[in-house]
Each structure stands twice: as C-alpha cells, then as structure tokens.
Amino acid sequence: MARVKRGNVARKRRNKILKLARGFKGSNGTLFRTANQRVMKALCNAYRDRRRRKRDFRRLWIARINAAARINGSSYSRLIGGLKKAEIKLNRKMLAQLAIIDPKSFQTVISSVKS
Numbered sequence: 001m002a003r004v005k006r007g008n009v010a011r012k013r014r015n016k017i018l019k020l021a022r023g024f025k026g027s028n029g030t031l032f033r034t035a036n037q038r039v040m041k042a043l044c045n046a047y048r049d050r051r052r053r054k055r056d057f058r059r060l061w062i063a064r065i066n067a068a069a070r071i072n073g074s075s076y077s078r079l080i081g082g083l084k085k086a087e088i089k090l091n092r093k094m095l096a097q098l099a100i101i102d103p104k105s106f107q108t109v110i111s112s113v114k115s
Contacts, residue, residue, distance in 0.1 A: 061096035068099030072110045082113030 014032050020042075021028060021035035028038040066076035074082075083090065088109070090098075098106040 058092060061092040064096040064099055065092060068103065068106055069110065072107055074110055074114070079110060079113060083109075086113055088112070 017032065017036050017039055018030070020039045021030075023029060024035065024038050027034050029035060062076060065079065069076055069079045090109070095106070095109070098109065
C-alpha cells in the first residue's frame with residue numbers, strides 16, 4: 001500500500017471548517033477539533049431553528065393579536081372565528097401588523113367581525 005500525502009486536501013478541509021468557525025469564542029474558533037465539533041453543532045441548530053422560526057413567529061403574532069383584541073373587548077378565538085364567518089381573509093401576520101402599526105383599522109376589523 002502506497003503512502004498518501006494529503007497536504008493540500010487536509011489543509012483545505014481544515015480551513016473550510018475554521019472559516020465556518022470564525023467568530024466563535026476561545027479555542028472553539030481556532031483549534032480544529034473543537035471548531036469541528038462546534039461547527040457541526042451550529043449547523044444542526046441552524047437546521048432545526050429554520051423550522052422553529054416559523055412556529056415562533058406564528059406564536060408571537062397570535063399573542064399580539066390576542067392582546068389587541070382584548071383591549072378592544074374581544075378575544076383571539078372569537079376574532080378568528082368571526083373573521084372566518086365574515087369571510088375576511090387576513091392572515092395572522094397582517095393582523096398583528098395592523099394591531100401594532102394602525103390600531104384604528106384593527107378596531108374597524110373587530111367591529112366588522114362583531115356585527
């Protein structure tokens with residue numbers, strides 16, 4: 001079996017990982033072994049959190065809509081039920097934006113649902 005010299009390949013492989021680990025604290029960004037572990041963990045977290053972000057934003061929007069609806073004498077579930085019955089097609093993101101940026105128009109939406 002011939003000896004394999006891996007100078008270029010090994011350096012490129014290590015530098016690829018160290019480039020991904022740039023900005024990590026301490027030896028996590030400088031030493032290859034620890035950087036490799038941290039990079040693998042970071043990539044796993046990034047993959048997981050790309051999916052989780054969608055859930056988190058939906059929860060935030062619902063909390064904001066509920067708070068604004070309660071200020072106007074309704075609740076989240078009554079508001080969403082009323083929107084469905086009135087066939088008003090506003091998604092939760094837009095409702096939350098209305099509640100924060102333009103409370104008067106949010107009030108009109110609630111009044112149209114109540115009537």
